[in-house]
Amino acid sequence: MKRKIVNSLVEWKNSEERKPLILNGARQVGKTYILEEFGKEHFENVIYLNMEIEGDVRNFIEKELSPRKIIQFIESTKRQEIISEKTLIFFDEIQASERTLTALKYFCEQTPEYYIAAAGSLLGVAINREKYSFPVGKVNEFYLYPLDFEEFLWALGYDKLTEEIKNHYVNNEAMPEVLHNVALELYQKYFIIGGMPAAVKTFIKTDSFLKVQVIQNDILNEYIADMAKYANTATSVKIRACYDSIPAQLAKENAKFQYKVVQRGGTATIFGEAIEWLNLANITLKCQRLEHGVIPINAYMDLINFKLYMGDIGILTLRSEIPLQTILSPIETDNTFLGAMTENYVAQCFRSKNYRLAYWQSEGKAEVDFVLQLDGKVVPVEVKKGRRNRAKSLGVFMEKYNSEYAIRISKKNFGFENNIKSVPLYAVFCI
Numbered sequence: 164m165k166r167k168i169v170n171s172l173v174e175w176k177n178s179e180e181r182k183p184l185i186l187n188g189a190r191q192v193g194k195t196y197i198l199e200e201f202g203k204e205h206f207e208n209v210i211y212l213n214m215e216i217e218g219d220v221r222n223f224i225e226k227e228l229s230p231r232k233i234i235q236f237i238e239s240t241k242r243q244e245i246i247s248e249k250t251l252i253f254f255d256e257i258q259a260s261e262r263t264l265t266a267l268k269y270f271c272e273q274t275p276e277y278y279i280a281a282a283g284s285l286l287g288v289a290i291n292r293e294k295y296s297f298p299v300g301k302v303n304e305f306y307l308y309p310l311d312f313e314e315f316l317w318a319l320g321y322d323k324l325t326e327e328i329k330n331h332y333v334n335n336e337a338m339p340e341v342l343h344n345v346a347l348e349l350y351q352k353y354f355i356i357g358g359m360p361a362a363v364k365t366f367i368k369t370d371s372f373l374k375v376q377v378i379q380n381d382i383l384n385e386y387i388a389d390m391a392k393y394a395n396t397a398t399s400v401k402i403r404a405c406y407d408s409i410p411a412q413l414a415k416e417n418a419k420f421q422y423k424v425v426q427r428g429g430t431a432t433i434f435g436e437a438i439e440w441l442n443l444a445n446i447t448l449k450c451q452r453l454e455h456g457v458i459p460i461n462a463y464m465d466l467i468n469f470k471l472y473m474g475d476i477g478i479l480t481l482r483s484e485i486p487l488q489t490i491l492s493p494i495e496t497d498n499t500f501l502g503a504m505t506e507n508y509v510a511q512c513f514r515s516k517n518y519r520l521a522y523w524q525s526e527g528k529a530e531v532d533f534v535l536q537l538d539g540k541v542v543p544v545e546v547k548k549g550r551r552n553r554a555k556s557l558g559v560f561m562e563k564y565n566s567e568y569a570i571r572i573s574k575k576n577f578g579f580e581n582n583i584k585s586v587p588l589y590a591v592f593c594i
Contacts, residue, residue, distance in 0.1 A: 164360055165317045166193065168307055172201045175303055176278065183267040183279035183298075185257070187286055188307035189445035189474055190389065191382045193360040194282040195255055197307065202251040206278065209251045210241055214260040221260045228266050230274040247276040254281040268298035288393050288443045306445070308515040309358025309475045313592040316349065318363050324349075332593035335584065337576040343587065347574060350589040354490050354508065357477015372487055379481045386446055394440060401425075401437035406446065409473055410483040413503035419452070420471045431467075438471065448472040448510050450520035453534050456543065456564040460521055460536045470522060472507040474514075479507050495549040505548040505588065506532055509572060512591040525563070529556040535594070540567055544594075547573035557583065570594065 168186075175184055186194045202209035214221055223236050234245050237252070245252065257263055263281070270279045286297075310318065316325050324346060331338050338346065355375070356366050362378045365371075386406075390399045408425045412418060420438075422429035441447040452468040453460055473479040480490070489498060510520055513533065523531040523543065533544040543560040550573060557569045561582065568582045578585040586594060 164193070164310065164314065164363070166197055166307075166310070166314060168197060168305060169201060171305055172197070173205065175305075176205055181275070181278075182271045182301060182303045184281065185267070185286070185302050185304045186280065186282045186307055187304060187445070188284065189309075190284045190385050191359050191361060192307050192309055192445075194284075194307050196360065198251075198253055198255075198280050198282055202253060202280075206251040207249040208243065208246070209253055210237060210243060210245060211253050211255065212237070213255045214258075214263055215256045221263070224260060224262045224266055228262070228269050230266065230270045230277070233266060234274070234277070245277070247274075247278075251278045251280060254279070256283060257281040258283040258286050265298065268301040271298070271301040285389055285393050285444045288440050306517070308445075309477075309511070310360065310363055311358060311512055311515045311592050312350065312353055312589060315353050315356070315358060315363060318367065319349070321349065328587075328590050329593055331577045332586065332590050335577055335579040337578060338587070340576075343576050346587065346589040351491055354476055354504070355480050355487055357475040357480070358511070359475055359477060362477055375477070376481050379477055383478060383481065386444075389444065390440075393444075398436060398440070401434055402440050405434055405437045405471075406441060409447070409471055410479070410500075412471060413507065414500050416499075418470050418503055418506070420469055441471075446474050448474055448507075448514050448520060450510055450522055450533070453521040453523045456523055456531075456534055456541050456560055456566070458536060458539065458541055460534060460541060461519060464521060470506075472510040472520075474511065476504065476508045476511055479504060495551070498548075502546075502548045506546050508588070509533065509544075509546050509591055513594075516592075516594075523560060525556075525559060529559040531556050531560050534560075535570075537594075542566065542568065542570060544570045544572065547571065550574045 175181055186198060188194050199209065212220055219240055220237060224233060227233065238245050254263055267279065267281065270277060313325050327342060328346065355372050356362050359382055362375045365378045366375050387403065390402045394402055404425050411424055412420050422431060422434050425434055442449050450470040450472060452465040453463055454465050455463040485500065489501065513520060518535055521534045523534050531543040532546040535542045535544060541564060543557055543566060545557050560566060561569055568584055570584045570586055572586050572588055572591060574588060575585050576587060
């Protein structure tokens with residue numbers, strides 16, 4: 164599957180200021196596959212080391228941090244010569260060897276001529292920071308997310324459709340109605356399938372949503388297993404409870420995360436660590452309340468109030484057990500939870516572009532679903548699940564902060580009216 168991050172990997176390879184690379188991300192988003200394919204295409208040789216099973220290498224690094232001695236040991240173990248400009252050394256599942264993570268610092272300082280890449284899940288929660296330090300400033304860290312909708316279209320063979328969508332986005336011109344409807348139908352499929360590579364691959368092979376959900380359930384079980392593996396028993400119970408509460412959190416009229424929904428009497432003191440674990444594991448997406456809609460928005464984040472979305476819309480569809488026909492039906496319904504799921508989809512799209520997630524609320528009277536800082540401007544974004552999209556909140560925000568324009572995401576075609584840019588749900592990846 165074609166992934167956008169490959170362009171960043173090529174830039175990393177060609178950079179004179181290159182440092183060892185860490186590719187971070189949730190489980191099953193395709194980190195291993197991407198780095199192996201990148202290595203095959205851009206290097207003469209790839210030395211692959213899965214640190215969960217490479218006991219000899221792991222034990223050697225426990226005692227020795229010298230990069231040159233590590234390379235010599237790997238050469239003798241794998242019986243392959245490592246040539247600095249031709250070989251990619253790939254440490255997979257690096258969270259299983261904290262000492263290897265520390266060694267990346269010395270690869271950066273002592274042997275910068277070697278190409279070192281690492282991939283890991285739960286790096287933010289699996290590492291014992293008291294025992295080993297994260298090599299801050301000594302690595303290039305990239306994040307891989309589930310396939311966004313454009314990558315999903317590529318996987319299904321709709322490359323030309325993505326170009327049409329991007330052209331109409333730039334020109335604010337309505338798509339031909341036939342193409343518009345085709346894109347919306349594909350968007351509805353993505354709503355169910357999501358962006359986990361195994362789920363997308365299964366759909367391409369079988370054309371079955373039910374078989375896709377079997378794969379998604381396996382991924383969900385891996386998440387749950389990690390909660391037990393990388394946290395103590397008491398914390399893992401809290402992590403699971405917070406994660407399980409997300410559909411109920413989103414179903415509320417006020418989608419702000421409330422600890423009492425997790426457990427009666429719940430507080431940030433009880434569940435704060437669990438929320439942090441989920442975010443560091445990239446299993447959830449945190450969208451924080453914005454106190455003021457001015458630049459820079461990062462300076463005006465309310466760190467107490469937030470919404471919590473799932474990292475993949477397909478997993479949310481599975482977890483919420485919403486009937487698939489509700490999603491696929493061409494008839495618009497008043498299903499409010501479908502609206503919350505649409506917000507989750509948009510949050511996932513924005514996060515895959517590394518946008519900071521924020522929403523705005525005005526004394527409970529108006530709420531803007533997302534606020535972005537784009538090209539030096541603060542842009543309010545409203546999300547609607549269907550074509551009916553009247554709402555006062557955008558106007559309130561625009562008047563209060565003198566916004567040049569706003570974005571409204573819905574099933575309506577492209578357009579621009581009253582300083583509001585209309586963007587179809589299938590074109591969020593263009594923003």
